Amino acid sequence: xxxxxxxxxxxxxxxxxxxxxxxxxxxxxxxxxxxxxxxxxxxxxxxxxxxxxxxxxxxxxxxxxxxxxxxxxxxxxxxxxxxxxxxxxxxxxxxxxxxxxxxxxxxxxxxxxxxxxxxxxxxxxxxxxxxxxxxxxxxxxxxxxxxxxxxxxxxxxxxxxxxxxxxxxxxxxxxxxxxxxxxxxxxxxxxxxxxxxxxxxxxxxxxxxxxxxxxxxxxxxxxxxxxxxxxxxxxxxxxxxxxxxxxxxxxxxxxxxxxxxxxxxxxxxxxxxxxxxx
Numbered sequence: 001x002x003x004x005x006x007x008x009x010x011x012x013x014x015x016x017x018x019x020x021x022x023x024x025x026x027x028x029x030x031x032x033x034x035x036x037x038x039x040x041x042x043x044x045x046x047x048x049x050x051x052x053x054x055x056x057x058x059x060x061x062x063x064x065x066x067x068x069x070x071x072x073x074x075x076x077x078x079x080x081x082x083x084x085x086x087x088x089x090x091x092x093x094x095x096x097x098x099x100x101x102x103x104x105x106x107x108x109x110x111x112x113x114x115x116x117x118x119x120x121x122x123x124x125x126x127x128x129x130x131x132x133x134x135x136x137x138x139x140x141x142x143x144x145x146x147x148x149x150x151x152x153x154x155x156x157x158x159x160x161x162x163x164x165x166x167x168x169x170x171x172x173x174x175x176x177x178x179x180x181x182x183x184x185x186x187x188x189x190x191x192x193x194x195x196x197x198x199x200x201x202x203x204x205x206x207x208x209x210x211x212x213x214x215x216x217x218x219x220x221x222x223x224x225x226x227x228x229x230x231x232x233x234x235x236x237x238x239x240x241x242x243x244x245x246x247x248x249x250x251x252x253x254x255x256x257x258x259x260x261x262x263x264x265x266x267x268x269x270x271x272x273x274x275x276x277x278x
Contacts, residue, residue: 001088003263005208005239006151007164007255009054009094010191011047012171012223014216017179018234021188024196025211025236035243037276039235039250041215046224047171048097050214050252055079055102055164057256057271067224071097073105077268079162079256080122086265088161089118091125091154093147095166099128116158125154131168139172144191148198155205162263163207166214174217199238208239208262210255241277250276 015038019026028034042053042060048068049060056063056076063076080090080102092098096107102122104112107130115126127150131140144167151165170187177183195211202209213233215223223230235250237243241262244250257267258275267275 001083001086001161001264003208004161004206005210005259005262006155006160006162006202007054007259008195008209008211009164009166010170010195010211010213011166011168012174012215012217013188013213013233014179014218014229015232015234016229017184017188018213021185022192022234023189024192024199025234028199028238029236034236034238035246036234036236037244037246037248037250039212039233039255040252041231041233042252043226043231044224045215045226045231047168047214048101051097051166052101053252054214054255057253057273059253062270065101068097071100071105073103074101076270078102078122079164079259079265082260082265082268083162083263084121084124086263088263088265089124089158090122091127091151091158091160091163092123093127093151093154093163093165094129095168096128096130098164098166099123099126125158125160127154134172136176139169139176141167141169141172144169145194148195152198152201155202155207162259170213171217175221178219178221179217180219203238208237208241210238210259211236212255237277239277243277248276 052065055078134140212235218229254273257271261275
């Protein structure tokens with residue numbers, strides 16, 4: 001496999017705050033370097049359910065993850081496993097839920113927090129964090145600069161074909177301060193500034209890059225249900241593929257087949273949605 005792609009998931013950012021507060025991403029859209037669409041989460045629009053749908057290309061009603069308290073090793077084919085079938089190398093820097101969904105469950109904090117398994121049929125190189133102790137008064141989130149650096153390190157060391165990064169910082173901040181606040185304005189500004197230097201670096205390494213969220217958040221810091229603030233995020237694409245018109249809404253289950261099509265990996269029969277990049 002020669003093609004390479006990185007998926008960057010900034011947890012819990014509503015569409016309006018992407019377009020209002022991420023000046024670097026929006027600047028690249030204005031310059032024609034990136035394209036942006038609205039991305040609508042599945043229902044329930046809760047984190048774990050969305051994680052599972054993003055990578056399996058099926059809804060929670062099909063894969064069975066009904067929320068953050070129901071995390072298990074998924075049975076549907078996924079982006080990691082299909083990339084491995086095509087001979088690609090995979091990596092993930094993310095919350096431990098991702099390891100449980102796509103590698104093994106339950107998560108063992110010693111065995112699974114960091115691993116390099118070249119023969120794995122899903123994730124070859126994993127770097128995970130648990131956020132144990134998370135609550136309103138203590139976010140328990142790593143620095144996003146460290147996470148971006150870790151993914152870049154994996155790309156350089158192992159020549160990943162597919163790499164995924166997930167950070168909960170903005171979701172956690174949103175639950176605490178809600179998205180219409182000075183604290184969230186600053187948090188989104190800092191995230192945009194931290195992420196920006198890595199995008200040209202990843203592009204120079206040969207990667208297409210997708211930046212998006214798993215879901216949004218409403219005015220009370222909630223998500224899980226229906227509605228534009230809870231479900232809708234922005235999706236930015238850096239690459240040379242053709243995409244739909246700017247007013248098209250990307251369905252979350254389109255992400256998995258789209259990523260596989262860009263990598264040149266087989267799309268399983270379980271993924272019914274049409275890729276949005278060609």
